[in-house]
Amino acid sequence: xxxxxxxxxxxxxxxxxxxxxxxxxRRQVADRLKQAKELGDLSENSEYQEAREEQSRLEQKIxxxxxLLRHSSIIKKSSGxxxxxxxxxxxxxxxxxxxxxxxVGSNEADPSNGFISNTSPIGRSLxxxxxGDVAVFVTPKGEISCxxxxxE
Numbered sequence: 001x002x003x004x005x006x007x008x009x010x011x012x013x014x015x016x017x018x019x020x021x022x023x024x025x026r027r028q029v030a031d032r033l034k035q036a037k038e039l040g041d042l043s044e045n046s047e048y049q050e051a052r053e054e055q056s057r058l059e060q061k062i063x064x065x066x067x068l069l070r071h072s073s074i075i076k077k078s079s080g081x082x083x084x085x086x087x088x089x090x091x092x093x094x095x096x097x098x099x100x101x102x103x104v105g106s107n108e109a110d111p112s113n114g115f116i117s118n119t120s121p122i123g124r125s126l127x128x129x130x131x132g133d134v135a136v137f138v139t140p141k142g143e144i145s146c147x148x149x150x151x152e
Contacts, residue, residue: 001071005086005105005118008074018065021058029055068107075104081151084126086118089152092126092135094144103127122146 006014029051036048075087084090089102101116103126109117116123122144125137129148136145 001067004068004072004107005075006072006107007087007104010108011069011072011074014065014069018062018069021062021065025058025062029058072105083128083130084148084151085128088126090126090148091150092146093149094146098149099146101126 032051033048033055036045036051039045039047077087081088084103086103086105089100091098091100093099099114101114101122103118103123104115106117106119109115109120111120118124118127121137121139122135125135126148129135131148131151133148134145135148136143138144
């Protein structure tokens, strides 16, 4: 698995979710399994089968979150940066419009709120650029260029 870039806040949210699934989630599934076993014959017990499937889904989710967190790197925010990198807030001008984007890992991308992935076409084109540089990227509608007005 490749490195996943996360903000500190997102990392903590995922860690909290993982802890809850490992404790409360497993406890709930164990209780369901216990109740289903008490109903008798397990071969024809739909409640037991459903509880086993829920347990399987829970364990898959735990494994996914655990893997994600083990391969994550927390984005460090620093001031005085002169080139765009993951975690940078970038003010750009496309045509006559200005926009502000924050470069984040693909797991946190939310373009409608200005959070773009470092692996998206615009994100990749902005990485490494400095104020005044022009970034060019390809979209389904064609090639677009934007000038970097500022970096935080």
